[in-house]
Amino acid sequence: MSASVLLMQDIAKTFPGVVALDAASLSVRPGEIHGLVGENGAGKSTIIKVLAGVYHADDGTVSIQDTPVSPVTSEVIHAAGVRFIHQELHLVPHFTVTESVFMGQEITTRLGLSRRLMCARAETFFRDVLDVEINGDILIRDLGTAERKLVQIARALIDDQARLVVFDEPTAPLASGEIEKLFRAIRRLKDRGIAIIYVSHYLSEITDICDRVTVFRNGRDVAVLDKVDENCANELIKAMVGREIDALYPKSGHTRGALVLQAKGLGDTGYFSDISLSAHSGEIVGIAGLIGSGREELIDTLYGLRPARTGEVTLHGKPVRFSSPADAVARGMVLVPRDRRRDGLVLDMSVSENINLASLEEVSCYGIELRNRARERASRQIRELDIRPDNPAIISRQLSGGNQQKTVLARWLATRAAIFLLDEPTVGVDVGAKVEIYQLIENLARNGAAILLSSSDPGELIGMCDRVLVMMRGRITHETSAVGLSIDQLVAMTTGASTQNSAEGHADAR
Numbered sequence: 001m002s003a004s005v006l007l008m009q010d011i012a013k014t015f016p017g018v019v020a021l022d023a024a025s026l027s028v029r030p031g032e033i034h035g036l037v038g039e040n041g042a043g044k045s046t047i048i049k050v051l052a053g054v055y056h057a058d059d060g061t062v063s064i065q066d067t068p069v070s071p072v073t074s075e076v077i078h079a080a081g082v083r084f085i086h087q088e089l090h091l092v093p094h095f096t097v098t099e100s101v102f103m104g105q106e107i108t109t110r111l112g113l114s115r116r117l118m119c120a121r122a123e124t125f126f127r128d129v130l131d132v133e134i135n136g137d138i139l140i141r142d143l144g145t146a147e148r149k150l151v152q153i154a155r156a157l158i159d160d161q162a163r164l165v166v167f168d169e170p171t172a173p174l175a176s177g178e179i180e181k182l183f184r185a186i187r188r189l190k191d192r193g194i195a196i197i198y199v200s201h202y203l204s205e206i207t208d209i210c211d212r213v214t215v216f217r218n219g220r221d222v223a224v225l226d227k228v229d230e231n232c233a234n235e236l237i238k239a240m241v242g243r244e245i246d247a248l249y250p251k252s253g254h255t256r257g258a259l260v261l262q263a264k265g266l267g268d269t270g271y272f273s274d275i276s277l278s279a280h281s282g283e284i285v286g287i288a289g290l291i292g293s294g295r296e297e298l299i300d301t302l303y304g305l306r307p308a309r310t311g312e313v314t315l316h317g318k319p320v321r322f323s324s325p326a327d328a329v330a331r332g333m334v335l336v337p338r339d340r341r342r343d344g345l346v347l348d349m350s351v352s353e354n355i356n357l358a359s360l361e362e363v364s365c366y367g368i369e370l371r372n373r374a375r376e377r378a379s380r381q382i383r384e385l386d387i388r389p390d391n392p393a394i395i396s397r398q399l400s401g402g403n404q405q406k407t408v409l410a411r412w413l414a415t416r417a418a419i420f421l422l423d424e425p426t427v428g429v430d431v432g433a434k435v436e437i438y439q440l441i442e443n444l445a446r447n448g449a450a451i452l453l454s455s456s457d458p459g460e461l462i463g464m465c466d467r468v469l470v471m472m473r474g475r476i477t478h479e480t481s482a483v484g485l486s487i488d489q490l491v492a493m494t495t496g497a498s499t500q501n502s503a504e505g506h507a508d509a510r
Contacts, residue, residue, distance in 0.1 A: 011060035038216035081163030093141035146178035204496035233497035249463030257281035260450040266311035271297040272474040286465035338424040352378035352392035402433020
């Protein structure tokens with residue numbers, strides 16, 4: 001028997017300005033469930049896309065069952081028996097289960113499509129391979145999310161040619177009670193000798209289902225654990241993080257003032273539920289959570305980008321309901337969005353125009369912009385935030401990522417807002433720009449602003465925040481002081497590896 005069903009060696013992949021993979025390797029044995037973990041940006045998704053033929057590696061080799069594959073294309077990989085189960089379901093709601101399973105690989109006879117044969121084979125596959133009973137004639141829209149995921153698996157494996165199946169964040173769309181159905185199906189595949197790569201941020205799932213685990217960090221494989229159980233979560237976290245908080249963060253003791261923002265029982269069906277939180281003036285409150293935790297949707301709901309289905313929000317003790325972001329801005333709440341290029345800036349406008357965009361009334365008279373006043377106001381903000389180059393007329397598209405982010409901050413500083421929602425405020429910026437942005441955030445808190453900082457970077461949350469709320473599967477599962485909190489502990493909370501639930505902050509939030 002081959003020692004490895006898959007062997008990827010010294011894989012390198014560089015994008016403009018970014019080394020995504022740096023001589024990374026991955027080896028998967030026949031009939032094992034192999035976990036692949038790492039922080040966001042560690043290189044997990046990139047190496048999977050290299051395997052899938054989506055990206056062409058700059059260097060390195062790929063072998064399947066000891067046979068080198070070159071070139072690595074989607075067609076060659078599929079023919080070699082590698083299948084991919086993506087996070088998104090991509091199923092047509094009004095198709096039947098049978099139509100969905102056999103789409104693109106229909107069974108035909110001399111008389112045309114054999115619907116009866118396909119239905120029988122699909123139902124047999126569900127029963128014998130996945131150990132579930134699913135009616136082949138039922139519509140996809142009438143299935144639960146877990147059953148839809150099983151249909152997705154059946155579609156990938158129905159030809160009985162799979163030798164290796166890659167599951168990429170497979171539980172992201174599932175409720176907690178549905179996960180065991182998926183795990184049972186994956187274990188059944190293992191029993192049939194099929195190798196599995198299981199990619200997940202949830203370390204509790206990794207330790208539950210995987211036989212071995214490879215850890216990626218900064219584009220390299222930094223550790224392989226040959227024995228996986230509930231006791232290895234800390235070892236995984238240390239390998240994933242590989243660093244400690246340093247002098248990057250300027251946080252000092254904040255003077256917590258009056259209650260400014262409060263949410264009670266906030267919910268949006270399918271994304272988050274029963275969210276209660278608070279933010280005081282002079283306080284930085286962090287929101288941690290993996291992709292799919294509901295963190296992004298919560299920020300959008302607070303800002304009026306999407307409606308809340310349940311619960312209420314109060315500002316300065318008065319209930320509010322925002323029908324649009326303009327309502328939030330009018331009440332002194334502003335958002336620095338996670339995608340500054342798409343949602344934060346008008347890239348073809350000048351820096352001056354972007355800075356003044358949210359407060360045109362202060363640089364206008366009878367609806368006509370006073371150009372000199374606008375330019376002077378923008379120049380003042382540029383100097384205060386050290387936006388480079390120091391030129392209010394430069395087009396925003398030409399700025400670096402860090403200076404684009406500072407331009408967004410400058411716009412909202414000009415409005416003298418009281419509440420700042422910061423969604424991934426330093427994503428994609430260099431270390432020097434991070435230091436400057438962190439200092440700006442710190443200055444906002446010192447001057448009495450209430451700040452909600454949503455981030456996927458545990459170091460950023462611990463280094464900048466007074467309190468941290470942890471979201472997982474649409475709920476706040478932990479609330480804790482950032483004082484004394486380690487990166488390992490926070491990563492454990494966000495990945496489900498920690499069972500400790502800090503409740504002391506919840507009473508205050510509610």
